[in-house]
Amino acid sequence: MPDRSPERGRRQAATRLLGAALLLLGLVACASSPTPYQAASNGFGYREQQLESNRYRVSFAGNSATSLDTVQDYALYRAAELTVATGHDYFRVVNRSTDTRGSGVGGPQIGVGVGSGSGGSGSVLGVGVSSILGGGGYADDYTVTMDILTFEGAKPAADPDAYDAREVLRRLEPTLRHPSA
Numbered sequence: 105m106p107d108r109s110p111e112r113g114r115r116q117a118a119t120r121l122l123g124a125a126l127l128l129l130g131l132v133a134c135a136s137s138p139t140p141y142q143a144a145s146n147g148f149g150y151r152e153q154q155l156e157s158n159r160y161r162v163s164f165a166g167n168s169a170t171s172l173d174t175v176q177d178y179a180l181y182r183a184a185e186l187t188v189a190t191g192h193d194y195f196r197v198v199n200r201s202t203d204t205r206g207s208g209v210g211g212p213q214i215g216v217g218v219g220s221g222s223g224g225s226g227s228v229l230g231v232g233v234s235s236i237l238g239g240g241g242y243a244d245d246y247t248v249t250m251d252i253l254t255f256e257g258a259k260p261a262a263d264p265d266a267y268d269a270r271e272v273l274r275r276l277e278p279t280l281r282h283p284s285a
Contacts, residue, residue, distance in 0.1 A: 138170040140283040141178050148245075150182040158254045159198075160186055168243035172202070177276050179248040184272035192254035196266045199251040204244045 139148040144165065153161045164179040187195040259268045 136167070136169045138174065138281060139166040141181065141280040142283050150178060152182065152186055155251070158190075158192070159251065160254070161249065161251050162186060163247055163249040165247040166245065168245050170246065172246045172248075174279075174281075175246040175248050176202075177279060179250055180267065180272055181276045181280065183250060183252050184267065184269040184276075187252070187254045187269035188273065190254055191256070192269065193256050194259035194266055194268050195252040195254045196263065197250050197252055198265070201249050203247040203249070205247070206244055 142149045144151045148165050148167050148170075150162065150164045152163075155161055160183070162179055162183045164175050164182060166175040166178070183195050183197070187193070254269075259266045
């Protein structure tokens with residue numbers, strides 16, 4: 105004879121609610137992930153513009169889940185890619201700026217509460233789940249813009265604004281987050 109006790113029913117209900125809460129948590133975690141390294145899409149990613157034969161403006165815009173360090177690295181990586189693609193060996197950053205824009209939202213938030221109690225006629229178990237998909241805190245979107253000059257030959261050792269393009273590619277490649285397929 106199957107166990108149809110009220111306690112077993114409450115445990116099953118709690119298990120189902122907990123499973124639903126975990127599923128919701130997984131969905132919320134996917135809702136706001138850092139901007140991957142990619143051409144600009146929906147306002148986020150890299151862009152470049154050729155200004156002269158060896159002068160380019162390169163930028164990378166990251167969403168509020170993307171750190172300023174990552175945005176800076178991705179802009180440098182794009183400058184290095186562009187340098188190699190145009191047949192050059194190193195680039196020099198001649199102007200750099202960072203634009204910070206408050207997005208008004210942070211990452212997603214979720215709350216789970218579980219409570220129980222007992223009284224004269226039995227016991228009660230309750231589970232509550234709440235979610236703010238857009239986030240409730242305050243976060244910033246960053247855009248890093250650099251004007252670069254590209255050159256052939258060896259990078260000048262004494263120039264702190266000059267970067268060996270192939271070395272930048274080699275060092276930053278392992279840190280890139282590519283778009284999901």
